[in-house]
Amino acid sequence: MLRDLLIRNRSYRRFKQRELADKATLLDLVDGARLSPSAGNKKPLKYLLSFTPQRNALIFPCLAWAAYLKNWPGPAESERPAAYIVILRDTTISTNLNCDHGIAAQSILLGAVEKNMEGCIIASVRREQLRNVLNIPDHLEILLVMALGIPQEKVQLENLPTDGSIAYWRDEQNIHHVPKRSLEDIVILPEDEL
């Protein structure tokens, strides 16, 4: 059943923009991140929520989309994210972040999938612009923006092509294809246990 969530959880970039998420839903996702491990149990992460069309419209221009799709500027109006969770590090709590934001992001994404939403972790963010439009105080470092919503596209997993390229692509039907390395390619076992 976790496997079902892991498989369904793809990086979606086109959403049903008008099917907004409500505050309670986003709080529930953040609570999943809250319950997740943190380096030295410091828990330096804070989560800024956005779930209104007005605030979502402030965040969207701060994001870069799908680096491998050179001719696609990002989701058009009507297919933009319905909500965002901005993951921040409170620098007054800890400088030792390690991979806390990855742990939190994965908990949020799997929680979203369980609620029939999907998301995309965006690290390519115009951080100063985002700080200004959302009035984020200086002691909170902007780490990631999680774009969320009900998906409005198809995403399909593929085996790695023979040239080894990991770049995703879209076909004529606008289906988004994502190559994945095989299990054999990523596992290291001692020779006597292969």
Added chain:
Amino acid sequence: MLRDLLIRNRSYRRFKQRELADKATLLDLVDGARLSPSAGNKKPLKYLLSFTPQRNALIFPCLAWAAYLKNWPGPAESERPAAYIVILRDTTISTNLNCDHGIAAQSILLGAVEKNMEGCIIASVRREQLRNVLNIPDHLEILLVMALGIPQEKVQLENLPTDGSIAYWRDEQNIHHVPKRSLEDIVILPEDEL
């Protein structure tokens, strides 16, 4: 049901050492990490598996345990981890790691919980010693060691004490207590939506 996994997933440090995990179980956990998001879809992570008493004994001395428990040197013989997954970055694939290892670690931990195992993410690792005992090639950067097994201790969540300390502690019954920040302490909402 994800929430159940998130709550049950605590950082355990004492295990039923003799209840070994098998290779198929660990491969299944790594497959969950394989299906998880990766920055730019690069997937630079590799996973070294250890599930025999012999190899586990090589890894254990390379790890530091529970920084806040000053009088506890780590799990005694018989309560040490039954398996390990060492998360590595293939530096020939990508220098842009972002938080991939956190995402992968959380997928592995939640998968372990579903299999009635628990784990602990260990970042305090004697990396050169580990590289030597496991013959890890130089192009693989050691990121994290995941200790895994059937738990042999009780871990209990607590509210943050009034002094704000996030240090975990053990009581006379050897129960491990872990303070967590509240949801209100980590969520940022605009004033008009509080």
